[in-house]
Amino acid sequence: MSLAIRARRVFTGTSVVEGGVLVTDGPRIAEVLPDAPFDVALDDCTIVPGFVDAHCHGGGGASFSGDAEAVLALHRRHGTTSTVASLVSQSLDVLQGQIRELSPLVKAGELIGIHLEGPWLSPARKGAHPAAALRAPMASDIATLLDAADGTVVMVTIAPELDGGLDAVALVAGRGIVAAVGHTDASYEVVREAIARGARGATHLFNAMPPLLHRAPGPILALLDDDRVWLELICDGVHVDLDLVRYVVAGQPGRAVLITDAMAAAGCADGDYQLGDLPVEVCCGVARIAGQDTIAGSTLTLDAALRHAIASGVDWTTAVRALTVNPAAYLGLSDVGSLAAGHWADAVALDADWNVRAVLRRGDWLVEPT
Structure with a gap:
């Protein structure tokens, strides 16, 4: 038709x-x-082109590890037609099982891929990841998960300062998968080396990493300063101040990627939810680990991210590109992201x-x- x-x-x-x-x-x-x-x-x-979400954990009351169809239905109603299923840190056995459950959806075209956000993250910058699940990257562990995925993993977040972290970046990039720097306590110099080894993504820039200081610029400057790196931003006004979002998107219009990093509560009422193994409380639309101040993902949808970006002063065509053209290029997708x-x-x-x-x-x- x-x-x-x-x-x-x-x-x-x-x-x-x-x-x-x-x-x-x-x-x-x-x-x-x-x-x-x-x-x-x-x-x-x-x-405009259908939205592309390069980093999403859940929505509609569910997570991708629980009810992927419910998550997809919610975000599709809000304009996201291409979605990466992000998985939080778990044991290798649990992650392997989740990958096997989601891989058929990738091969059927319902998902564009799987993102492993962990378990190779810094304990000092773990955010809403269970400390017990975190581990230093070993080539054999990475190979086990990527082999189980059979080509369906499209991104892996790594803290490059961990033992074996730089080699892990090179291993992932060598398989044609996006290696992203995130949940990291690395120095400026280590992140520069990670980029040299093939890192091409900044997992939710500014969040779960040291702040940019004038005597210790850390990962933020290294990621901002290299044109090969795509810059993920959670544009909900909670994770990153919207004036800073505007500054980054306007300054790097060809590299900025608006993501949701949404968890199960996206599109739902405030209340009690789950992110991986962690209980989450959502109040006034903000998700936090129960009893803590730690933010636990967002309740964002990409149409809301677009409205926030435009309201902050980003030109509307630039804002649209940041959730269509740019994420498609970030993920190496050739048939979504533009009306061609x-x-x-x-x-x-x-x-x-x-x-x-x-x-x-x-x-x-x-x-x-x-």
């Missing part, structure tokens, strides 16, 4: 087409035209206030136009 959808404007990821018509051919995009016959009119909306001929027909229609009005995934409406 083909569709022709007219909108007030269509942003392809590279250009804005006023009064544009997005034409699909089954599950793929055929073309975007400045004027053409149409089947559906969304004349008060802006059509031959790409998957994934698109989001947004109203004047940047709220989701309709969602198209692979040529089918997930949220029908209203």
